[in-house]
Amino acid sequence: MANNKKRVALIGKISSGKTTLKQRLSNEEMKYSKTQMVSYFDDFIDTPGEFIELPFFSRQAINIACDAGLLIMVVSCVDSQNSIPPNFIHTFNIPAIGVITKIDHQDCNIKRSRNFLAYAGIKPKNIYEVSSETGAGIEALEEAIHHYMDPIRNPNLK
Template sequence: MASNKKRVALIGKIGSGKTTLMQRLGEDELKYSKTQMVTYYDEFIDTPGEFIELPFFSRQAINITMDAGLVILVNSCVDPQNAVPPNFVHTYNIPSIGVITKTDLGECNIKRSRNLLIYAGINPKHIYVVSSYTGEGISELEAAIHHFMEPHRNK
């Protein structure tokens, strides 16, 4: 069975910016598309937002990310609602980081997003604030991904 330890799993609510973030990190063209199913790429696993929002799918989210080397929990700073349970990321036995997206939008609330990621179990030192469109914070996020994934990618 193939190992996905060399991949990063992106999880988050519908519309949180997971796919756009993945496109930015992969230096692909930024184009919106609703993720309908789990999609495996060379370096990423893109998951539908329903995996977070609907408890029925929580087991699938766990199964998908079990073979990843890193989980990135994505939170949009323009979304006022939380769908992630407390200490959610502790479900996974791998490192987790948080990413606050959509910071280029005017109604952004970074403090709320940071608190929601901490509530989900993300270490405050591992929360990155980015804009996939302007590129703000992307280099810091890339460095963090490289730090966490280096042990898996050198095997």
């Protein structure tokens, strides 16, 4: 079995863009599919949005993320309602960054999304704005992921 500490966990609401973001970062074909269960890939752990939206499942989010080396909290900039509990990110004992998706959308509200991530406990300097469709912001996000994950994936870099 693979060591999950070498993977990045993606957590966020339903339709926040977690799977599409994973597809973009993995250079996969972009196709929509509802994530029904936790999906393990070489570099990522993709979680269902219910882990954030339904308090009953928050323990599963915690269990999954504790096995990862980095947590990415994903928020769509077109989502007007926050479901992330206050300071939720401090539950985890791993580095965490926030990603605002869908920045190419006409109804995008980045300020509101930044507030949602700050409410969850993400520091403003650790928030990245991306469009998985156009690729905007992906390069900066990839650099951030490598910053946290390269020492974990290759212990000789420590």
